[in-house]
Amino acid sequence: MPKEFIMQMRPLFGKEEKKALSDYMEEDGFLTEYKRTEIFESMIAKFTSSKHCIVVNNGTISLTLSALALGLKANDEIIIPNFTMVATPNSIQMFGAKPVFVDVERETLCLDLEKAKKVLTNKTRAIILVSANGRYPEYGIDNLLKFADENNLFIIEDAAQSLGSYYPDGRHIGTVGDIGSFSFSAPKIISTGQGGAIVTNSDKLSKKLRKLKDFGRTSGGNDIHDEIGYNFKFTELQACIGIEQMKKLPKRMERKKEIWKIYKEELKTLKQLQLFDHNLKHTTPWFIDSLVENREELIQYLKLNNIGTRVMYPPLNKQKAYNIDLDAPVCDEVDRKGLWLPSSVQLTNEEIFYISDTIKAFY
Numbered sequence: 001m002p003k004e005f006i007m008q009m010r011p012l013f014g015k016e017e018k019k020a021l022s023d024y025m026e027e028d029g030f031l032t033e034y035k036r037t038e039i040f041e042s043m044i045a046k047f048t049s050s051k052h053c054i055v056v057n058n059g060t061i062s063l064t065l066s067a068l069a070l071g072l073k074a075n076d077e078i079i080i081p082n083f084t085m086v087a088t089p090n091s092i093q094m095f096g097a098k099p100v101f102v103d104v105e106r107e108t109l110c111l112d113l114e115k116a117k118k119v120l121t122n123k124t125r126a127i128i129l130v131s132a133n134g135r136y137p138e139y140g141i142d143n144l145l146k147f148a149d150e151n152n153l154f155i156i157e158d159a160a161q162s163l164g165s166y167y168p169d170g171r172h173i174g175t176v177g178d179i180g181s182f183s184f185s186a187p188k189i190i191s192t193g194q195g196g197a198i199v200t201n202s203d204k205l206s207k208k209l210r211k212l213k214d215f216g217r218t219s220g221g222n223d224i225h226d227e228i229g230y231n232f233k234f235t236e237l238q239a240c241i242g243i244e245q246m247k248k249l250p251k252r253m254e255r256k257k258e259i260w261k262i263y264k265e266e267l268k269t270l271k272q273l274q275l276f277d278h279n280l281k282h283t284t285p286w287f288i289d290s291l292v293e294n295r296e297e298l299i300q301y302l303k304l305n306n307i308g309t310r311v312m313y314p315p316l317n318k319q320k321a322y323n324i325d326l327d328a329p330v331c332d333e334v335d336r337k338g339l340w341l342p343s344s345v346q347l348t349n350e351e352i353f354y355i356s357d358t359i360k361a362f363y
Contacts (some may be wrong), residue, residue, distance in 0.1 A: 036239035050199035052206035059183025062196030063091035103328035110137040126154040134165030164284035190245035192238040266356035312338030
């Protein structure tokens with residue numbers, strides 16, 4: 001048994017981030033977003049092949065601002081997968097829009113398009129596509145875009161878990177809809193503690209977003225406001241960390257794929273545990289997600305052996321915050337069996353072998 005508890009996930013910061021913060025503090029800067037934030041934005045834009053990147057204080061707000069920039073408003077209906085972090089629907093509840101939940105595909109945990117079609121009303125204005133764990137829907141993004149175009153709907157891509165993942169045609173996930181959103185919270189493949197980013201190829205949307213995040217100012221450093229805006233700005237301290245994290249992203253993508261492959265090989269004989277599949281040519285796994293039998297007993301057994309896990313998202317419709325009747329058998333199965341295994345990029349091969357052996361010993 002390892003002496004140190006193996007956490008399900010933890011961020012990884014090194015001497016490079018420490019030095020970047022120290023160097024910045026020696027400059028006597030104002031800490032608020034400025035040149036380093038611009039550099040961080042340009043790195044994300046270049047990596048995702050996007051024309052514009054706008055960073056904000058967190059990934060929930062990046063979704064809220066995306067919706068507001070598209071002109072969505074209170075009482076509009078927005079279709080959302082029933083399997084996602086609660087931030088997705090909360091982001092639009094913030095301005096009074098109504099999330100409409102639908103079940104997800106069993107293989108990808110992405111929005112089920114056929115079920116989405118059944119909840120369409122004259123109030124539906126948009127769909128938020130959540131690329132669960134970097135995966136894209138089996139029916140293909142172009143079919144979703146076609147459906148949206150036929151029904152005059154916006155597509156917002158919630159790609160919080162998908163930095164480093166691509167559609168089969170090579171386009172980065174988050175860049176294909178009308179607007180895309182990323183998150184840099186602590187568990188993500190790169191982290192700034194908190195933080196979010198919006199990407200778009202539209203000059204008009206970019207300009208709108210920059211106003212929305214900065215009080216609606218006509219330009220920086222004045223107090224002239226032609227429209228309503230808010231304060232959702234980034235900081236130079238976050239940007240210092242983000243720049244160094246982005247430099248490490250390619251190697252982290254490789255390691256995440258290696259981690260999944262080892263788990264896949266080590267656990268392939270187990271009938272009681274099913275890893276969700278990944279096409280590693282396109283997808284960088286964020287967490288190691290699985291369906292397991294006797295989940296609660298397994299969690300306790302692993303904990304006794306210094307291994308941390310995390311139950312996957314419960315269905316949104318069953319959360320007390322929402323409490324809506326919904327036929328969602330895939331989400332219900334995840335609710336019973338879904339478990340995230342240790343997924344940190346700094347996991348060693350020996351730790352993965354130990355985790356896998358312990359799981360096999362339990363069953």
